[in-house]
Amino acid sequence: MPKEVIQPKNMPVPAAPYSPGIKKGGFIFTSGQVANDSNGNLMGIGDVAAQTEQCLKNIETVLTEGGATKDDVLKCVVFLSDIRYFQDMNAEYAKFFDGDDKPGRSTVQAPLARPEMLVEIEAVAYIGD
Amino acid sequence: MPRTVISSGDSVAIGPYSPGAGGGGLFFLSGKAALDSSGNVIAPGDIAAQTEATIQAIEAVLADAGGTLDDVVKTTVFLSDMRHSKGMNEVYARKFTGGRPARSTILMVPPAVDLLVEIDVIAMIGE
Numbered sequence: 001m002p003k004e005v006i007q008p009k010n011m012p013v014p015a016a017p018y019s020p021g022i023k024k025g026g027f028i029f030t031s032g033q034v035a036n037d038s039n040g041n042l043m044g045i046g047d048v049a050a051q052t053e054q055c056l057k058n059i060e061t062v063l064t065e066g067g068a069t070k071d072d073v074l075k076c077v078v079f080l081s082d083i084r085y086f087q088d089m090n091a092e093y094a095k096f097f098d099g100d101d102k103p104g105r106s107t108v109q110a111p112l113a114r115p116e117m118l119v120e121i122e123a124v125a126y127i128g129d
Numbered sequence: 130m131p132r133t134v135i136s137s138g139d140s141v142a143i144g145p146y147s148p149g150a151g152g153g154g155l156f157f158l159s160g161k162a163a164l165d166s167s168g169n170v171i172a173p174g175d176i177a178a179q180t181e182a183t184i185q186a187i188e189a190v191l192a193d194a195g196g197t198l199d200d201v202v203k204t205t206v207f208l209s210d211m212r213h214s215k216g217m218n219e220v221y222a223r224k225f226t227g228g229r230p231a232r233s234t235i236l237m238v239p240p241a242v243d244l245l246v247e248i249d250v251i252a253m254i255g256e
Contacts, residue, residue, distance in 0.1 A: 003202055003228050003253070016214070017222035018232035022202045024253045025154055029203035032233030079235055110235040113211055122233045124203070 001025060008065040011058070012040040021062040028066040028125040032079065033058035034117050048085040048118045052092035055121040060096075063125055070097060072125040075104040079120040083109040089119055137193045141186070143168050143240075148190045151254070156194050160207070160249035161186040162240075173243030176216035183248050184224045196254035201230045203251040207237035213245050 006021030006028065007013060014020065014031070021030045035043045035051035036058065044050025060070055080089060086107065097103060103123070112120050135149040135156065141164045142148065149158035163171040163179035163186075172178035184198070191197055206221070208214060214234065222229075230250070237247065 003199075005228050016218050016232075016234075017225060017229050018204075019229050020231070022228070022231045024202050027155070027202070027253070029231040029251065031231040032235075077233070079233070108235075110237070111211075112236075113214070113234065120233065120235070122231070 004066075006030075006062055006066045008061045010038045011061055012036070012038070021066055023066045026127055026129045028063060028068050028072070028123075028127065030059050030062045030123045030125075032077075032120040032122040033062070034112065034120045042114070042116055045116055046118075048080075048088045049092045051117070051119050052089045052121070053096070055119055056093070056096040059121060059123050063123070066125075066127075068125045068127045071099065072127050073097070073103040073123050074126050075124045076106075077122050078105060078107040079110045079112060080107060081110070081112050081115070081118050083107075085118055133194075135190055135194045137190045141166055141168060149194060151194060154253050154255055156191075156196065156252045156254055158187060158190050158250045158252065160205075160247045161190070162244055162247040164244075170241050170243045174245070176213040176245050177220050179245050180217045180220040181224075183246055184220070187248060187250055191250075191252055191254075194252070194254055196252050198225055199228070200252040200254045201225070201250045202253050204230045204232045205249050206232060206234040207247040207249075208234065209237060209239040209245045211236060217246055
């Protein structure tokens, strides 16, 4: 089965050599999503809660384009530019993943592509063959 | 179905890990970097050459699992400095063509001073 590129229409084509998402064998892998709006402008400058909400919206956009929902997510990796954002990110994250069976997750502190970016999130989902 | 551990004769490991392991068609490769068989950094300070060597090392491990770069679905690129992203992307774009993998790129504290890039990949082979 060939891999399928997931490029939502309302998401800019990445300037760098990657796809917003890849679907293969029932799995969907998203690229790390930052808090860009549909025009590629960073939202929520200085506001980690707002950025987290936008990152997760972008993940949902990719999942939807690939035929999945947030309930299909197996695992996320959260990159925070400063681990002190942990609680604020979690509060917003828990609003998005609001079920009892939340995905697995790792959270690491890592400087992101631009200093205004406070959080980046990637996800792996499974929807079966 | 049991997991498969990729044993790669010429793959450089600098710790207690395998070059990769797979199950259910998914293969998780260990992070690769521009290291020679003694663990020395190849092309210190040269992001293009290091990216090339890193992706060649990934290709070698994928080949041992019966795959190619086309089977890669997700990568994580670790850079020692975001200023290297342009040089990395130029080589990366040449190696990963058509149906480019999903990717996250983050900064790392490099394990060796002159090491500029490390890449880990997930591939789906034979599905």
